[in-house]
Amino acid sequence: GAGVSQSPSNKVTEKGKDVELRCDPISGHTALYWYRQSLGQGLEFLIYFQGNSAPDKSGLPSDRFSAERTGGSVSTLTIQRTQQEDSAVYLCASSLPVPGKPYEQYFGPGTRLTVT
Amino acid sequence: GDSVTQMEGPVTLSEEAFLTINCTYTATGYPSLFWYVQYPGEGLQLLLKATKADDKGSNKGFEATYRKETTSFHLEKGSVQVSDSAVYFCALISYTGGTSYGKLTFGQGTILTVHP
Numbered sequence A: 001g002a003g004v005s006q007s008p009s010n011k012v013t014e015k016g017k018d019v020e021l022r023c024d025p026i027s028g029h030t031a032l033y034w035y036r037q038s039l040g041q042g043l044e045f046l047i048y049f050q051g052n053s054a055p056d057k058s059g060l061p062s063d064r065f066s067a068e069r070t071g072g073s074v075s076t077l078t079i080q081r082t083q084q085e086d087s088a089v090y091l092c093a094s095s096l097p098v099p100g101k102p103y104e105q106y107f108g109p110g111t112r113l114t115v116t
Numbered sequence B: 001g002d003s004v005t006q007m008e009g010p011v012t013l014s015e016e017a018f019l020t021i022n023c024t025y026t027a028t029g030y031p032s033l034f035w036y037v038q039y040p041g042e043g044l045q046l047l048l049k050a051t052k053a054d055d056k057g058s059n060k061g062f063e064a065t066y067r068k069e070t071t072s073f074h075l076e077k078g079s080v081q082v083s084d085s086a087v088y089f090c091a092l093i094s095y096t097g098g099t100s101y102g103k104l105t106f107g108q109g110t111i112l113t114v115h116p
Helices: none
Strands: A005-007 A010-013 A019-024 A031-038 A042-050 A053-056 A065-069 A075-079 A088-095 A111-115 B003-006 B011-014 B019-021 B023-026 B030-038 B044-050 B056-059 B062-065 B075-077 B086-095 B110-115
Touching: A005 A088, A010 A019, A019 A088, A019 A111, A031 A075, A042 A065, A042 A075, A075 A088, B003 B086, B011 B019, B019 B110, B023 B030, B023 B086, B030 B062, B044 B062
Parallel strands: A010 A111, B011 B110
Antiparallel strands: A005 A019, A019 A075, A031 A042, A031 A088, A042 A053, A065 A075, A088 A111, B003 B023, B019 B075, B030 B044, B030 B086, B044 B056, B056 B062, B062 B075, B086 B110
């Protein structure tokens, strides 16, 4: 079936504007993750969803960042009042947890965000 | 907290050379270990994994052995090809408190370039 998809693939925005990034996980995958890949910080975890709830938001860098997931499927990451340091590639991953087993996270192609 | 340290890159090799990329980790729980690869212009792909001590993960000629005594998971390939040129990330998921999910903690990535 289809893999994880993300949109847009590229986004250029002016400092201070809000942006929304979208992730469509693999069908049936209950777990969804957002990560950020930047030159200075490498790959960082942002937030984890199980179903529609987010038991781990520990990686969100500030209260300008928020995310939601609806219907146990699509997720949106919103960045308000963007700053230049928000420029990065935002990656989404999904997986199907099996109790007691480590499970693979499948990554989307990412959204490259550039804040000017 | 959890952390992953990879050898500094970039690594440049000639085709058919032997490859080692070192990876060491610290983890609060009992981690599962992964190598992800990112080919130019593509998303992150799982290359191989190991779930317990002395397990060997292997795929596409790459191997890595989970060494608990040295907290290491070094990636090796006996004969690299030009098509192996990519960025390689060592990562872990640490399972604690009976949870069966976990965020990936990544190393900083190692750029590999293979010349003909």
